[in-house]
Amino acid sequence: MNLRALVSVTGKPGLFKLIGQNKGGFILETLDSAKIKSIVNLNTTKMATLEDITIYGEEEEIRLLDVFEKIKANGGNTPNTKASGEELRSFFREVAPGHDEARVYSSDIKKIISWYNIIKEFPLFEEEAPAPLQ
Structure with missing residues (x-):
């Protein structure tokens, strides 16, 4: 089972796929059909991979x-x-x-x-x- 790219974000429902990183934080994409992308700042938000x-x-x-x-x-x-x-x-x-x-x-x-x-x-x-x- 390779779930390394899937993360849970504190305060946000559901799961996200980690698709990249920029200066502001990590770029995440929702796993539902909407495929909404968002940036998560690690200084203010906790995130954990399912493997961890x-x-x-x-x-x-x-x-x-x-x-x-x-x-x-x-x-x-x-x-x-x-x-x-x-x-x-x-x-x-x-x-x-x-x-x-x-x-x-x-x-x-x-x-x-x-x-x-x-x-x-x-x-x-x-x-x-x-x-x-x-």
Whole structure:
């Protein structure tokens, strides 16, 4: 799974594709059909690639990519983000066993489900991640 170019931006819904950089910050493009481009100033906005995001675990942090892989391996079926908190938690126990239930909220689970549903159709989801540089 090669999701290196996909980012989450604090305060903005959805996911973005990192397409470039200029003096003012990073140039991002929405993943929806509108393909709106915007510039994000890193001095005032926080941004994280999906590959860098982790989820609180009881013993160690769980990589978001591992959760996405588990969802994909289970057929890619996710509950509706409007489902009850218990239904969401039950689903998350299957795809992220060992997550810290006290620190991972229903809102976090909804966000992860919505992100998965956004990216599952993209070719980046099927590509292997490039090997790290040594």
